Amino acid sequence: MAGASIEMTRGDETITATGSKGAYEFKAPWVITPGHYDLTFSISAGDKSDLLIGRLDIPSPPPVEATHDSVWDHIVPHGTQLPDIPLWMLAGSLGFVVLLSLLALKGPRSIRTAVLVVAAASGLSTVAMAAVVLTNGVGGASEASVTAQAVLDLPESSRRTEDGAVFVPKPTQRLLGIATIKTAKTETIQKSVRLIGQVIPDPNRSGVVQSLLAGRIEPPEGGFPITGASVKKGDVLGYLVPAVAVVDQSDITQTQGDLDKQIALLEAKLKRIEPLSGRAVPASQIVDTKIELDIIRKRRAAINPVLKDREELRAPADGILAQANVTAGQVVEAQSLLFQIVDPANLWIEALAFDAVTAASIEKSGKDALAQTADGRKVSVSFAGRSPALRQQAVPLRFKLKGEGAPLSVGESVTVHAAIDEPVSAVALPRSSVVRSSNGQSVVWAHVEAERFEARVVKTSPIDTERVGVTAGLDPGARVVKRGAELINQVR
Numbered sequence: 001m002a003g004a005s006i007e008m009t010r011g012d013e014t015i016t017a018t019g020s021k022g023a024y025e026f027k028a029p030w031v032i033t034p035g036h037y038d039l040t041f042s043i044s045a046g047d048k049s050d051l052l053i054g055r056l057d058i059p060s061p062p063p064v065e066a067t068h069d070s071v072w073d074h075i076v077p078h079g080t081q082l083p084d085i086p087l088w089m090l091a092g093s094l095g096f097v098v099l100l101s102l103l104a105l106k107g108p109r110s111i112r113t114a115v116l117v118v119a120a121a122s123g124l125s126t127v128a129m130a131a132v133v134l135t136n137g138v139g140g141a142s143e144a145s146v147t148a149q150a151v152l153d154l155p156e157s158s159r160r161t162e163d164g165a166v167f168v169p170k171p172t173q174r175l176l177g178i179a180t181i182k183t184a185k186t187e188t189i190q191k192s193v194r195l196i197g198q199v200i201p202d203p204n205r206s207g208v209v210q211s212l213l214a215g216r217i218e219p220p221e222g223g224f225p226i227t228g229a230s231v232k233k234g235d236v237l238g239y240l241v242p243a244v245a246v247v248d249q250s251d252i253t254q255t256q257g258d259l260d261k262q263i264a265l266l267e268a269k270l271k272r273i274e275p276l277s278g279r280a281v282p283a284s285q286i287v288d289t290k291i292e293l294d295i296i297r298k299r300r301a302a303i304n305p306v307l308k309d310r311e312e313l314r315a316p317a318d319g320i321l322a323q324a325n326v327t328a329g330q331v332v333e334a335q336s337l338l339f340q341i342v343d344p345a346n347l348w349i350e351a352l353a354f355d356a357v358t359a360a361s362i363e364k365s366g367k368d369a370l371a372q373t374a375d376g377r378k379v380s381v382s383f384a385g386r387s388p389a390l391r392q393q394a395v396p397l398r399f400k401l402k403g404e405g406a407p408l409s410v411g412e413s414v415t416v417h418a419a420i421d422e423p424v425s426a427v428a429l430p431r432s433s434v435v436r437s438s439n440g441q442s443v444v445w446a447h448v449e450a451e452r453f454e455a456r457v458v459k460t461s462p463i464d465t466e467r468v469g470v471t472a473g474l475d476p477g478a479r480v481v482k483r484g485a486e487l488i489n490q491v492r
Contacts, residue, residue: 004045010037034060041450050180051479054450093126158491166445166453166491173451179483180447183427185476189469190367191424192462193358195397195416197351197371199408205346207316209339215242217330217338218310227324231315237339238326239310252303259300266293319343322410342410347401349381351416352394359386359395361420369399369418370464377407381416417464424461426469430482434460434468435489444474445481445488453481453488 006017006024017024030037041052158168168178218239225231244252270289273281323340332338349371353359362369363386371379381399399416401408408414429444437443443455458473474480481488 004043007042009040009042031056031058034058052450160491164455165448166455166488167451168453168488168491169451173484176484176487178481178488180479181430181433181482183429183470183474183476183478183480186425186427188423188425189428189463190365190419191422191469192369192417192419192464193353193362194462195351195353195418197349197397197399197414197416199410199412199414200348200350201322201342201410202346202348205317205343206319207341208337209237209313209316209341211240211313211332211334211336211338212311213240213242214333215240215311215331217241217326217328217332219328224324224326224328225321227321229321231319231321231341233315233318235315236312237315237324238313240313240332241310243331256300256303259296259303262296263293263300266296313338315339315341317341317343344408347408347410348384349399349401349414349416351397351399351418352391353386353397354394356395358420359397361422362386362397362418365419365421367419368402369416371399371401371408371414371416373408373412373414379408379414383418417462424469424471426461426463426471427474427476428463428467429470429474429480431466431468433480433482433485434458434470435485437489443489444470445485446474447479447481456480 004019004024006019008015008017008026008028010028010030015026015028017026019025035058037056037058039054039056041054043050043052158166158172160166168176218241220236220238224238225235231237266289270286270293273289274286277283277286319341320343321339322342323337325336326332326338353362362383366383369381369383371381380402382402384398384400386398387396397416397418399418433444434442435444437455437457441457442460443457445453446456448454456474456478458470461469461471463469
């Protein structure tokens with residue numbers, strides 16, 4: 001990592017690395033000397049630290065004879081330095097030998113013997129020069145092959161050894177982002193359980209608007225509020241015009257006519273007898289007529305909205321409009337859900353415990369729990385109560401969100417990690433340290449050497465959303481992988 005401080009210790013000698021662009025260098029002149037060196041690296045970056053132990057093996061250089069095996073090694077001993085002969089000298093000597101050979105064959109008989117002797121000597125010289133050229137050429141080819149072999153000498157790759165351990169070179173560990181942690185001592189931790197739950201609105205801070213009758217929806221003067229808008233209790237969200245069948249309309253019209261007739265007769269009667277009150281007409285008769293007229297007027301007023309008036313759809317609580325299932329002119333049935341109002345600052349979580357003993361233990365513990373969504377968001381919740389009746393063979397538990405502005409949505413699925421009244425003695429580790437092996441066992445990867453990791457079969461118990469307790473299979477003080485364990489587990 002960039003910005004880290006790294007120290008290398010060899011015996012009593014400590015060397016500090018110099019870093020540049022994420023690469024670190026050590027000035028150690030002894031690395032050119034063959035041998036075995038035990039090294040310890042201390043790495044620290046901010047509040048994080050790590051300790052790596054390893055051994056550096058520097059082999060002795062191979063013998064020179066083993067690097068140049070060829071036919072010419074039997075002619076020219078190893079280590080013999082021969083001068084480089086130009087190709088034009090070899091070609092000229094070869095041409096001179098050919099000329100002497102032609103002169104010996106077609107020249108005068110008196111000089112033929114001398115020419116043959118000179119041609120033989122020149123031929124031997126030419127063969128010697130060719131041997132030198134070929135020797136130097138073979139040496140160059142051997143060096144080229146050695147260079148090509150050095151270029152193709154790539155570093156070792158990650159692999160699983162015969163004993164089940166995994167070998168991961170340091171460059172690969174850096175690419176995979178492998179990080180380790182030293183386990184602490186065994187401690188007594190409160191055990192927890194995981195429950196599947198769902199976010200629900202607070203029934204005292206939320207509400208729904210439903211239609212009492214079948215009818216047609218009409219918008220208010222300012223239009224329908226959009227989803228996500230803030231509303232206050234009593235705000236008009238829309239209007240419902242009741243739908244009346246043709247037969248019912250005829251009956252209602254006839255009833256209205258009869259009531260209108262009775263109202264007109266009573267009003268005329270009251271107009272005649274009211275001036276005669278106390279003389280020809282008793283006062284009690286006038287009072288009875290007024291009461292009868294008032295009752296009939298109320299009956300007429302109750303029938304009138306069925307045909308002409310519209311019902312107001314008002315918000316039952318303060319909050320945010322979560323649903324608005326209406327549009328202008330829409331015809332709805334009775335009990336249709338038109339609007340839903342939710343207060344995001346007052347939400348609940350309902351979880352199901354399929355074990356009555358676990359539900360009772362959570363209630364007895366009374367400690368705060370932690371809810372986690374599928375994308376990793378965490379919210380602290382407090383236990384509110386449990387239902388004495390089963391639902392789908394499970395005990396419903398209610399948790400209340402703590403704090404305001406919780407980033408949750410109604411209907412969202414969450415995992416609740418609730419503490420139970422059962423302490424457990426375990427070594428706490430991050431959840432990412434525990435992985436599943438090929439046979440389904442829970443294992444952690446111990447960092448035993450600089451590039452060697454060994455699997456440890458462990459028994460675990462959940463603690464919270466980030467930690468898990470190892471109750472068996474791991475000794476305190478061991479160094480285990482906390483990040484990248486899944487990648488190491490896939491090495492074959």
